[in-house]
Amino acid sequence: QAYLGKVTSPVEITASLDDSDKSREMRALLQDIAALSDKLTFIERHDSNERTPSFALNRLGSEAGVRFAGIPMGHEFTSLVLALLQVGGHPPKVEADVLEQIANLKGDYVFETYISLSCQNCPEVVQALNLMAVINPNIRHVMVDGALYQDEVNERKIMAVPTIFLNGVEFGAGRMGVDEILPKLDQGAQAREAKKL
DSSP: OTGGGGOOSOEEEEEEOOSSHHHHHHHHHHHHHHTTOTTEEEEEESSOOSOSSEEEEEETTEEEEEEEESOOOGGGHHHHHHHHHHHTTOOOSSOHHHHHHHHTOOSOEEEEEEEOTTOSSHHHHHHHHHHHHHHOTTEEEEEEETTTOHHHHHHTTOOSSSEEEETTEEEEESOOOHHHHHHHHOTTHHHHHHHHO
16 A cells, blocks of 8 residues: 555556456455555456456556566565556656666567466566566566466476567566666667767
8 A cells, every 4th residue: 555655647457357266366356456546446348358367557548568467466466566656657766778778669569478476586577577568658568377377388388487478489588687688679779888888
């Protein structure tokens, strides 16, 4: 509740749910969270083509590109709280030039990060990609709980978490922060660094 007091802009928590136990669990969690701040609104959808159960955090009337396909408990609860703050307008603790670099990325990026709720290295990746999605409208990110979406894990032959996919192709695995992800995306970064020198 103390953290949610820092949310300055309205946030819509839009959930894609069905009649499963996991959907009921997700609904209960999201309703509890939405009740903690008048800036948060819980919306339930049943006709979505997204993974079910999952939920997105959006600014009023615009997509923030952040989705959780899973119930972010355990280590991932921090990722959820941070995403709520960032989507809700609270400034991230990141250097201004890094934010600018993220904002200036061209092209479309759809990231999927497969995690497990007991994984200690997963939140760093989830938080980095959520932040990037909040800052740049060309970036979208979904956290996928491998235990909940076991078929996808088998289909994509995922052996370890976190494993990151970008536009359907494996992008990386293991712990990564914004500083490791950005150079892999930003083709002009080296030229700018050289210019600085």
